[in-house]
Amino acid sequence: MEVVKVGLLGLGTVGSGAVEVLTRNDDEISRRAGRNIRITAAADRDISRADFCKEKGIQFTDDAYEVVNNPEIDIIIELIGGYSPAKELVLKAIENGKHIVTANKALIALHGNEIFGAAQEKGVSVAFEASVAGGIPIIKAVREGLSANKIQWVAGIINGTGNFILTEMKDNKSDFADVLKEAQNLGYAEADPTFDIEGIDAAHKLTILASISYGIPLQFDKVFTEGITRITSMDIEYADELGYNIKHLGISKRTEKGIELRVHPTLLPKKQMLANVNGVMNAVMVNGDAVGSTMYYGAGAGSEPTASAVVADIIDVARSLAVDSESKVPSLAFYPKKMSQVPALDIEQVETGYYLRMEALDKSGVMADIARILSDQGVSIEALIQREPPSDNKFASIIMLTKKVSEKQMNDAIKAIESLDTINGKITRIRVEYLDC
Amino acid sequence: MEVVKVGLLGLGTVGSGAVEVLTRNDDEISRRAGRNIRITAAADRDISRADFCKEKGIQFTDDAYEVVNNPEIDIIIELIGGYSPAKELVLKAIENGKHIVTANKALIALHGNEIFGAAQEKGVSVAFEASVAGGIPIIKAVREGLSANKIQWVAGIINGTGNFILTEMKDNKSDFADVLKEAQNLGYAEADPTFDIEGIDAAHKLTILASISYGIPLQFDKVFTEGITRITSMDIEYADELGYNIKHLGISKRTEKGIELRVHPTLLPKKQMLANVNGVMNAVMVNGDAVGSTMYYGAGAGSEPTASAVVADIIDVARSLAVDSESKVPSLAFYPKKMSQVPALDIEQVETGYYLRMEALDKSGVMADIARILSDQGVSIEALIQREPPSDNKFASIIMLTKKVSEKQMNDAIKAIESLDTINGKITRIRVEYLDC
Numbered sequence: 001m002e003v004v005k006v007g008l009l010g011l012g013t014v015g016s017g018a019v020e021v022l023t024r025n026d027d028e029i030s031r032r033a034g035r036n037i038r039i040t041a042a043a044d045r046d047i048s049r050a051d052f053c054k055e056k057g058i059q060f061t062d063d064a065y066e067v068v069n070n071p072e073i074d075i076i077i078e079l080i081g082g083y084s085p086a087k088e089l090v091l092k093a094i095e096n097g098k099h100i101v102t103a104n105k106a107l108i109a110l111h112g113n114e115i116f117g118a119a120q121e122k123g124v125s126v127a128f129e130a131s132v133a134g135g136i137p138i139i140k141a142v143r144e145g146l147s148a149n150k151i152q153w154v155a156g157i158i159n160g161t162g163n164f165i166l167t168e169m170k171d172n173k174s175d176f177a178d179v180l181k182e183a184q185n186l187g188y189a190e191a192d193p194t195f196d197i198e199g200i201d202a203a204h205k206l207t208i209l210a211s212i213s214y215g216i217p218l219q220f221d222k223v224f225t226e227g228i229t230r231i232t233s234m235d236i237e238y239a240d241e242l243g244y245n246i247k248h249l250g251i252s253k254r255t256e257k258g259i260e261l262r263v264h265p266t267l268l269p270k271k272q273m274l275a276n277v278n279g280v281m282n283a284v285m286v287n288g289d290a291v292g293s294t295m296y297y298g299a300g301a302g303s304e305p306t307a308s309a310v311v312a313d314i315i316d317v318a319r320s321l322a323v324d325s326e327s328k329v330p331s332l333a334f335y336p337k338k339m340s341q342v343p344a345l346d347i348e349q350v351e352t353g354y355y356l357r358m359e360a361l362d363k364s365g366v367m368a369d370i371a372r373i374l375s376d377q378g379v380s381i382e383a384l385i386q387r388e389p390p391s392d393n394k395f396a397s398i399i400m401l402t403k404k405v406s407e408k409q410m411n412d413a414i415k416a417i418e419s420l421d422t423i424n425g426k427i428t429r430i431r432v433e434y435l436d437c
Numbered sequence: 438m439e440v441v442k443v444g445l446l447g448l449g450t451v452g453s454g455a456v457e458v459l460t461r462n463d464d465e466i467s468r469r470a471g472r473n474i475r476i477t478a479a480a481d482r483d484i485s486r487a488d489f490c491k492e493k494g495i496q497f498t499d500d501a502y503e504v505v506n507n508p509e510i511d512i513i514i515e516l517i518g519g520y521s522p523a524k525e526l527v528l529k530a531i532e533n534g535k536h537i538v539t540a541n542k543a544l545i546a547l548h549g550n551e552i553f554g555a556a557q558e559k560g561v562s563v564a565f566e567a568s569v570a571g572g573i574p575i576i577k578a579v580r581e582g583l584s585a586n587k588i589q590w591v592a593g594i595i596n597g598t599g600n601f602i603l604t605e606m607k608d609n610k611s612d613f614a615d616v617l618k619e620a621q622n623l624g625y626a627e628a629d630p631t632f633d634i635e636g637i638d639a640a641h642k643l644t645i646l647a648s649i650s651y652g653i654p655l656q657f658d659k660v661f662t663e664g665i666t667r668i669t670s671m672d673i674e675y676a677d678e679l680g681y682n683i684k685h686l687g688i689s690k691r692t693e694k695g696i697e698l699r700v701h702p703t704l705l706p707k708k709q710m711l712a713n714v715n716g717v718m719n720a721v722m723v724n725g726d727a728v729g730s731t732m733y734y735g736a737g738a739g740s741e742p743t744a745s746a747v748v749a750d751i752i753d754v755a756r757s758l759a760v761d762s763e764s765k766v767p768s769l770a771f772y773p774k775k776m777s778q779v780p781a782l783d784i785e786q787v788e789t790g791y792y793l794r795m796e797a798l799d800k801s802g803v804m805a806d807i808a809r810i811l812s813d814q815g816v817s818i819e820a821l822i823q824r825e826p827p828s829d830n831k832f833a834s835i836i837m838l839t840k841k842v843s844e845k846q847m848n849d850a851i852k853a854i855e856s857l858d859t860i861n862g863k864i865t866r867i868r869v870e871y872l873d874c
Binding site for chain 1: 566574577582587652725729734744752754
């Protein structure tokens with residue numbers, strides 16, 4: 001049987017998972033791929049990984065370029081992460097005529113247009129299933145499985161760390177900071193959790209999902225990004241009382257004005273499937289004009305789940321080695337010359353419902369002032385909870401859900417309400433999505 | 438741009454949906470497929486469809502062989518359904534060197550081995566995404582998205598009619614017969630609903646899922662099949678009280694002894710994602726050794742959802758037209774020479790938990806007799822509800838959940854309990870699945 005030779009860059013969690021999966025399932029995989037797939041060389045800066053490679057019969061080096069320049073290798077797996085030197089290595093490998101498999105969402109979201117351009121010129125594939133939602137084959141589902149559809153919207157829980165934190169905050173009525181520490185102890189959050197809790201990781205993934213859904217270039221800089229650091233367990237409880245769960249979503253919608261690209265905490269009605277995706281699990285809902293709403297659920301991170309996607313990509317590339325590049329499934333779902341330049345919407349143009357929580361002086365006329373401001377801005381109230389002030393406090397809590405209104409109108413309304421003498425401090429604002437499905 | 442010419446057999450719900458989707462999304466689809474896809478000819482026995490075709494610029498005939506023998510056509514879409522003449526037409530089309538796209542689960546489940554064999558000889562593709570779970574790209578997910586995994590089990594709600602009926606029975610505390618009538622009025626159930634309510638349709642789909650999951654030949658005759666006709670709203674309520682929903686599942690598991698293939702009503706713990714899939718929606722959970730549990734959710738039937746899968750298959754075939762057939766993704770996920778002959782298990786060898794409901798004389802010693810029989814057969818009780826008899830009845834209801842035990846042991850236990858003088862009539866038995874995820 002033909003042997004496909006693979007070079008691996010990065011022997012961390014996912015890299016060692018890929019070696020394990022390819023070794024353990026060698027028979028099953030060759031029955032599917034029609035070829036034997038072998039990792040023959042691997043590189044990592046940490047030379048203590050040499051032993052692991054020796055044990056597995058893999059040539060080890062601490063110089064990634066040695067692997068990238070090895071003429072015997074057909075496919076390079078890039079699992080280093082980050083922008084540099086991952087980008088330089090991938091471009092060099094493409095220049096050398098090698099196919100690329102990567103789990104690097106940051107690299108694809110920011111430099112994908114350049115990388116796919118280079119790959120197209122050389123007639124090689126760049127596969128990146130593992131870059132979004134770990135083991136869930138969401139790229140394949142959108143790019144190939146739903147290819148008959150005009151995709152209308154995509155909404156996903158695409159950061160396991162954030163979802164774990166929100167789930168724990170709800171289940172244990174805990175505060176954000178405490179749960180973050182717990183997540184770090186459990187290994188679900190990095191020592192520097194910024195990318196996860198500030199929504200940057202989710203924004204990378206949303207950038208990729210939007211591109212393959214609508215056939216638009218990757219445009220990470222257009223994503224409105226808000227993290228989960230300001231969500232309190234109090235808001236989670238109020239949302240619960242109103243019939244909602246708070247989830248950190250990546251959302252992209254096709255509208256007449258352009259494409260919405262946004263990552264933020266979101267109230268979702270509890271009966272929604274997405275609202276019930278808990279812990280570190282990921283799920284992506286995709287709505288197409290023909291198929292309606294579909295959902296894809298599974299582990300969004302971890303060694304073997306992510307390796308599952310990496311190895312599936314290797315098998316896809318291995319199967320296609322005999323194929324002329326023109327006939328392949330295009331990397332970004334649509335053929336490069338057919339990319340659409342429809343604009344990404346500014347967040348102020350986006351319309352959602354809103355959950356608002358504010359502290360107001362407990363005296364007559366306050367609610368009338370608030371209602372007037374909202375009405376002036378075209379904001380309708382859908383539900384309202386008013387809590388008497390505790391005995392040691394003169395401020396009452398007002399919680400409301402509004403109907404859909406533009407972010408611009410809501411910004412103006414919030415500004416006006418916050419400027420009232422009767423309102424204490426800042427208003428908490430969380431967007432509400434109903435997902436028409 | 439290159440034009441791919443498609444011939445359509447059958448202009449019913451799905452056929453007209455496919456025409457609509459291809460017409461409406463022509464631009465989006467050619468951006469993805471790199472080719473223009475045109476249905477140029479269509480056949481239906483009902484000549485009243487000629488007008489629809491004329492309007493769409495499609496050549497109409499009432500003789501399907503005219504389309505199958507048309508030398509200009511590259512791909513044949515078979516949407517006639519049933520075994521004959523679908524089988525003869527598909528084999529003739531393959532003989533003529535045409536690629537096949539079909540939504541016909543019965544045809545694939547029963548005659549797939551023969552059809553794929555013929556297609557392999559001629560070097561053409563047979564695509565059948567629409568045959569399982571309508572618009573959900575589950576074939577692609579298992580065959581390509583999870584190709585790195587040793588699939589451990591598959592469990593799915595793969596018949597929308599059955600799921601609609603069970604959902605309505607629960608929500609409205611209605612009886613099976615009433616809800617069936619409602620489903621027929623709404624068009625969710627056929628005039629002859631046998632295939633849906635007796636589980637045959639689900640068994641067709643499970644046959645296909647199992648083959649592509651494990652690389653085993655299609656073996657419909659080995660599927661243990663039980664329908665939903667004997668489920669009462671009383672059992673649904675008792676299950677609810679115990680923390681479960683009753684769903685009609687297709688389940689296949691890889692065990693050391695062989696492959697389980699079974700379709701039957703099943704108690705699922707309510708916290709399971711699958712337990713919360715309601716109405717006509719479908720969902721399939723797939724567990725792989727690397728990825729863990731993943732789930733795929735969406736519309737399992739209907740004109741455009743099913744057409745979504747049909748058209749995605751056409752796009753896949755169109756993209757691959759330049760490709761040598763050896764390099765293609767194999768129809769049944771594994772290359773034909775690598776099919777495994779691992780046996781399908783007899784239902785008596787299968788182990789599950791059980792929900793049992795029986796009527797017993799309300800007198801001392803009865804429970805002791807039942808407990809002794811269960812214990813003799815190695816059956817452990819997990820939970821028990823005992824209801825006093827109503828005043829007009831001398832029989833008490835006993836409901837129990839058991840731990841996992843083989844169907845053989847349970848059959849013996851039920852037979853022994855039913856033969857007790859103190860037990861009235863037959864015992865109701867519904868299997869319980871926990872789905873290790």
